[in-house]
Amino acid sequence: xxxxxxxxxxxxxxxxxxxxxxxxxxxxxxxxxxxxxxxxxxxxxxxxxxxxxxxxxxxxxxxxxxxxxxxxxxxxxxxxxxxxxxxxxxxxxxxxxxxxxxxxxxxxxxxxxxxxxxxxxxxxxxxxxxxxxxxxxxxxxxxxxxxxxxxxxxxxxxxxxxxxxxxxxxxxxxxxxxxxxxxxxxxxxxxxxxxxxxxxxxxxxxxxxxxxxxxxxxxxxxxxxxxxxxxxxxxxxxxxxxxxxxxxxxxxxxxxxxxxxxxxxxxxxxxxxxxxxxxxxxxxxxxxxxxxxxxxxxxxxxxxxxxxxxxxxxxxxxxxxxxxxxxxxxxxxxxxxxxxxxxxxxxxxxxxxxxxxxxxxxxxxxxxxxxxxxxxxxxxxxxxxxxxxxxxxxxxxxxxxxxxxxxxxxxxxxxxxx
Numbered sequence: 001x002x003x004x005x006x007x008x009x010x011x012x013x014x015x016x017x018x019x020x021x022x023x024x025x026x027x028x029x030x031x032x033x034x035x036x037x038x039x040x041x042x043x044x045x046x047x048x049x050x051x052x053x054x055x056x057x058x059x060x061x062x063x064x065x066x067x068x069x070x071x072x073x074x075x076x077x078x079x080x081x082x083x084x085x086x087x088x089x090x091x092x093x094x095x096x097x098x099x100x101x102x103x104x105x106x107x108x109x110x111x112x113x114x115x116x117x118x119x120x121x122x123x124x125x126x127x128x129x130x131x132x133x134x135x136x137x138x139x140x141x142x143x144x145x146x147x148x149x150x151x152x153x154x155x156x157x158x159x160x161x162x163x164x165x166x167x168x169x170x171x172x173x174x175x176x177x178x179x180x181x182x183x184x185x186x187x188x189x190x191x192x193x194x195x196x197x198x199x200x201x202x203x204x205x206x207x208x209x210x211x212x213x214x215x216x217x218x219x220x221x222x223x224x225x226x227x228x229x230x231x232x233x234x235x236x237x238x239x240x241x242x243x244x245x246x247x248x249x250x251x252x253x254x255x256x257x258x259x260x261x262x263x264x265x266x267x268x269x270x271x272x273x274x275x276x277x278x279x280x281x282x283x284x285x286x287x288x289x290x291x292x293x294x295x296x297x298x299x300x301x302x303x304x305x306x307x308x309x310x311x312x313x314x315x316x317x318x319x320x321x322x323x324x325x326x327x328x329x330x331x332x333x334x335x336x337x338x339x340x341x342x343x344x345x346x347x348x349x350x351x352x353x354x355x356x357x358x359x360x361x362x363x364x365x366x367x368x369x370x371x372x373x374x375x376x377x378x379x380x381x382x383x384x385x386x387x388x389x390x391x392x393x394x395x396x397x398x399x400x401x402x403x404x405x406x407x408x409x410x411x412x413x414x415x416x417x418x
Contacts, residue, residue: 011155019147027136043094046107046118071120078113161190229257241298262322286311299336310347330384333353352414362403
């Protein structure tokens with residue numbers, strides 16, 4: 001199937017079809033011209049024989065009509081019941097008749113009450129026509145095969161440089177040094193394409209350098225203010241003049257700053273094309289879930305919503321906790337934010353995590369859109385679930401959504417694909 005969709009196959013097939021159609025048209029024309037000329041020659045020959053016999057018959061009415069293996073002349077009187085039926089009603093001119101299970105060309109002349117008919121046996125003509133047809137069919141097939149062979153040869157000449165260029169492009173590394181391709185190809189369309197790849201490599205290299213510089217700058221610039229926030233929160237927590245409500249708010253600020261520091265490092269790692277394998281991570285999923293649920297309980301204040309947390313498994317997942325926190329926090333936050341009353345159930349098992357709520361639900365036409373960047377059914381930035389999908393794809397996980405308007409939603413996160 002791959003060969004049939006290749007450019008070589010399409011060029012070869014095109015040449016074979018063109019060669020076959022052209023040769024078929026020529027063969028049809030030659031056959032028609034040959035048959036037409038043959039019938040004209042037969043008509044002229046028989047007409048001459050009839051005219052000669054009529055002249056001699058007028059001088060000698062008792063003249064015996066000539067007869068041979070291929071041709072004979074018959075004289076049919078009007079009302080002659082002994083004459084074959086196909087010959088009694090023939091009009092002047094050339095005809096094709098069947099007599100005694102054999103085919104004949106018949107040239108007819110009428111003189112008074114007599115019909116002079118020259119008959120020519122067509123058996124040899126039909127045999128030659130069959131041979132001629134077989135020859136033309138063979139010629140069409142040979143021409144088609146030769147055209148296909150020519151097309152394959154030309155396809156190899158045309159496609160080989162493109163295949164070589166594709167092989168070299170496939171060996172390029174985005175972060176490697178650019179390789180000049182244009183100098184190895186002739187100054188034709190393929191050479192122009194190779195030169196465009198060279199220019200693209202330069203632009204890609206410049207982009208990667210800017211991205212790396214930006215990543216380093218962001219890493220430095222974000223960590224400094226976050227460290228200041230964490231330090232200030234620690235100092236405030238030691239203030240003896242604060243009441244319990246104020247201390248709760250400060251602990252929340254400190255926790256958010258710490259989580260933001262972890263997320264910054266994790267997102268910068270995720271921004272790279274390949275994750276570093278030096279620090280795979282090891283995350284206690286159950287403990288992380290308890291921490292996330294506790295951190296987001298304030299979203300359910302003054303709501304009639306119960307939270308059920310089932311920790312059926314306490315396995316560790318080889319992933320940075322900050323990235324897994326992003327995924328789980330988004331799923332839990334969505335469930336808490338869009339559930340006005342009822343229940344949010346979070347279940348952990350050996351294969352993954354299920355978050356079920358009794359919230360508003362999502363219309364069917366929007367289920368396929370919620371994981372797209374910047375899409376939000378209720379306004380806002382709409383980047384949370386798109387980030388969830390990106391992290392899951394990066395680690396080979398699978399996240400799915402089932403929802404029904406008015407009855408709630410169910411998110412399922414599978415750590416390993418089935």
